[in-house]
Structures are given as C-alpha cells and as structure tokens.
Amino acid sequence: MTIPSSLGTAPRFDGLLAAFVNCTLKRSPEVSNTQGLIDRSVGLMRDAGVAVDEIRAVDHDIATGVYPDMTEHGWPSDEWPQLYGRIIAADILVLAGPIWLGDNSSVMKKVIERLYGCSSILNDRGQYAFYGRVGGCLLTGNEDGVKHCAMNILYSLQHLGYVIPPQADAGWIGEAGPGPSYLDEGSGGPENDFTNRNTTFMTYNLMHAAAMLKEAGGFPAYGNQRSEWDAGCRPDFANPDYR
Template sequence: MKRVVERLYACSSILNDKDQYAYYGRVGGCLITGNEDGVKHCAMNLLYSLQHLGYTIPPQADAGWIGEAGPGPSYLDPGSGGPENDFTNRNTSFMAWNLMHLAAMLKRAGGIPAHGNQRSAWDAGCRSDAPNPEHR
C-alpha cells in the first residue's frame, strides 16, 4: 500500500476539469486483512493519506479481519474463519454502503464545490491577503 500511496502522490499535482486537485470528488476507504494486529493503525495511515490527497472519506470507511497472531492462516485460507467472521462482514458491509452513499451524494452535487480550492485562482492571487481587492 505504501507503493500505491506513493504513486497516487506522484500524480497529485494533476488537476481536474474544475481546476481542483484530481482526487477531489472521489471517495476512499480500506479493507485490511491478515493474521496480525495493526488493522486500526494501517487504516489510520491509509485513510489519512487518501484524504490528504483530496479523497473524501465517509464515516466507518475501514474494516478489517485479524486472525491468530503470529504465523497462521490468512483471510481466505481454509479454516481461517475469515469469510464467516460476522464482525468483519458487518463492518465491510457498512463501509461499502457508506462509500456508495457518499459517492452518490458527491456525484449529485457535482463534486466538491470549486470555490476556494482552485490552484489557478490561488496562483492568480485570489486569497485573503491579495493586494488586488478583486481577488479578496
């Protein structure tokens, strides 16, 4: 995931058709699986990185499965209990619905409003300390 986030950051200067950063108007979440603790720490790091890039994060945008600590089966391995885990299934369902609801809301609204977050406007002097009153 570090590599994926680094690749997203590499493209973070690209602008969308509203002259906002390219990831504005997109939603993000994460599902962490494995057989070690650390789901919350990984989710915090990833969700922070996504919102920092411009993604919108809904409530309960993460879910995870933790198997036995130490060497052992992963989520889909026979006998892991992963696919049958009610806690993981519930949180994954809630996350999926929240991501879809927020994406639909953003789509209906035409994305994040552009006023106040356009790179070209900032570069042109449209900010509170601009010497030109037209840009305040």
C-alpha cells in the same frame, strides 16, 4: 442481502464506478487472501448497480518514484500512467492489502507514493484532481495492525483530496502469530460477523458519499482552487479580484 422493511427499498447506485486496487504481494494467479475480502465488497457494490474496476498492482510494471510518469525520469518502463487513468475515472477508490510486520505492504506504499506523485494534477475547476471522489480501505492478515494500516491509508487519501466517509475501513486478522489466513479452510474469516458488518458499512458509506458528491456536481469549488491561488486570487485575503 435482506433489507428490513422499516428501511424501505434498498438504494441503487447505478452510474457510479469503483476502483479496487489489491496491494497483495502475490502475482496472479496465486490466491490472494486480500482478494477474498475485496470480493465481499465488490459483490455488494455490483448488486447495487456500481460498475467495478479491479487492479492487482503487483501484476503491473509500476516504477518507483513520485512523478506521474517515471519514464520521464530515467525508468525504462512504467505502467502507472495507464493505471492512473483507470483510478481517476472512478468515483470510489478502495485500497486493499495485507499486513506485514504490523504495517502496510511495500506494494501499498508504492501505490500511495504514485498517487501522491499525481497530486499536482488539477481538474477542470482548478482543484486537485482527486477532489469529488471518495476513498476507503480493506486489510487482511494474521497479526495486529489493522487500525494502524487504515490510519496511514485514509490519511494519505484525504491528503490527496479524497473524501473519507464514516467507517471507511474494514479488515480481518486471525489469531496473533502464525496461523490461517482469511481464505484458509477453518480460518473463520469469511464467516466473521465483525468483519462482515464493517465491510458492509464501509461499502455502503462509500456508495452513499460518492452518490451525494456526484449529485452535487463534485466538491464545492470555493476556497480550494489551486489555479486561482496561483493566479493571485485568494479568498479571505485583501484581494478584490477573487470571484
């Protein structure tokens, strides 16, 4: 990508790790149109020095439920604990998926439910575990619903503790109704300037926000520590023990 001279040298983001979770309904090696859009963002990140971990959720045995490990609740197997380890290691999380009936895919819903199931886990500062990380989303389809799906995903991520930077979503939809998908020949998806612009802005805003949080040592830990609250140390309350 050409950087205008007025902007100076393109920034580097070495040392950051991003996790992309593809919530397509198609198992590998079937072609995923969502993966086509993911590849655009991943390419920008890797060019800027970010290490990238990619997960196609449907390829894994993810149990249904809202606990960190569903084998402790009657399920015979559950790969989520291993996937959670990869996700929590990342500074950036991008949830990506298709639009069906104007809404997020069932796989996307399951991933968000399992993320929510880990929301009681705390970091070493007593904050919820997802604090200090940034989140965004990518969506594809040939029907309306990009903004509706993005609202659901981004709300869910911020509720869990992720920081959502400006313009943290991007997507592509073709002509309303049956028609070509993003990677289909002649769809115009990969060449769409609106989608390419938003994907680029989203990618760089995620990297900028993650770099700022990392440099700051995470999200400030005052007034948001669950461990302190549970211990009775509550800011702005009549409690001299809070410090």
